[in-house]
Amino acid sequence: MIHVHDLYKQFENFEAVKGIELHIKKGSIYGLLGSNGAGKTSLLKTIAGIYKPNAGQVLIEDKAIFENIEMKQRVIFLADQLYFFPNTTIKQAARFHSDIYTNWNNERFSRLQEIFNIDINKKVHRLSKGMQRQVAFWLALSTMPDILILDEPFDGLDAVMRQKIKNMLIQDVAERELTILISSHNLREVEDLCDSVGIMHNGKLMIEKDLDDLKSDIHKIQVAFKTGVPDDFLSNYNVLYKEERGSVKLFIVRGKEDSIEHHVHSYSPAIFDLLPLTLEEIFIYEMRDVGYAIENIVV
Numbered sequence: 001m002i003h004v005h006d007l008y009k010q011f012e013n014f015e016a017v018k019g020i021e022l023h024i025k026k027g028s029i030y031g032l033l034g035s036n037g038a039g040k041t042s043l044l045k046t047i048a049g050i051y052k053p054n055a056g057q058v059l060i061e062d063k064a065i066f067e068n069i070e071m072k073q074r075v076i077f078l079a080d081q082l083y084f085f086p087n088t089t090i091k092q093a094a095r096f097h098s099d100i101y102t103n104w105n106n107e108r109f110s111r112l113q114e115i116f117n118i119d120i121n122k123k124v125h126r127l128s129k130g131m132q133r134q135v136a137f138w139l140a141l142s143t144m145p146d147i148l149i150l151d152e153p154f155d156g157l158d159a160v161m162r163q164k165i166k167n168m169l170i171q172d173v174a175e176r177e178l179t180i181l182i183s184s185h186n187l188r189e190v191e192d193l194c195d196s197v198g199i200m201h202n203g204k205l206m207i208e209k210d211l212d213d214l215k216s217d218i219h220k221i222q223v224a225f226k227t228g229v230p231d232d233f234l235s236n237y238n239v240l241y242k243e244e245r246g247s248v249k250l251f252i253v254r255g256k257e258d259s260i261e262h263h264v265h266s267y268s269p270a271i272f273d274l275l276p277l278t279l280e281e282i283f284i285y286e287m288r289d290v291g292y293a294i295e296n297i298v299v
């Protein structure tokens, strides 16, 4: 559905997005992760057709999105910093959206009011930060988009509202094949929602994988041997990290569970545990692998 091909976005002399290839299937939820300043927002805004690419292409259903009014009807971008016209009430904002978006669904807007439970005559800028975010989702979902592009979407929402909104998103994906691209630093949220993830660093996409594949491809090993670690232990594996915890050694290794288990057992360890990593741990070790590590800083 979304194809990004060799995409570059430059601000004056600074290249924020450098040759990105990205493919998102219809009806999937894609999580874009990355370090601060990696270029995620720049990429999202270019995919949403807000920024013009300096080179490369963003194709949605094989058509370029930039200045494509028809396509923009079907794509909603929710920015990390929301903007509403000054002094606008929710009702006025809804009317504005209904004038712009031809698929606007008034019935849905009314039904969602029961969930968000905010008086539509209230001025949006007088609402709390979390309530403004609720209004943004309320309006976005009422336009019946085919693609939702979300930049730090859950920022400011309480836990109950976050779950409600996630359920609504999942329902739209299941029922009408909504496609979602979401960037968040809350990796637990991404882990819950997404079926594919991409990790960006310094303007480039380092990894793009199904979440299940990503998780089945990297493991934590805790192991101890009676007579120290054998010399060639894990020599055929890509070890991302190792640490000694007394006699127990910890390794973060790329590889499938079966292969690692078979390999480690062949050395008859005294203690052996093989554990999956959370997305947060995978992110930290993958970033460490490209030189973006947590330092032991003493202040």
Ligand SMILES: Nc1ncnc2c1ncn2[C@@H]1O[C@H](COP(=O)(O)OP(=O)(O)OP(=O)(O)O)[C@@H](O)[C@H]1O
Residues within 6 Å of the ligand: 011, 012, 014, 015, 016, 034, 035, 036, 037, 038, 039, 040, 041, 042, 043
């Ligand atoms: N409008 C702009 N003009 C100039 N430079 C910009 C502009 N927008 C972004 N940049 C630069 O591009 C780089 C990437 O910024 P971007 O906001 O895309 O990163 P990000 O991955 O979303 O970061 P974060 O996780 O911190 O929100 C940064 O160095 C930023 O200073």
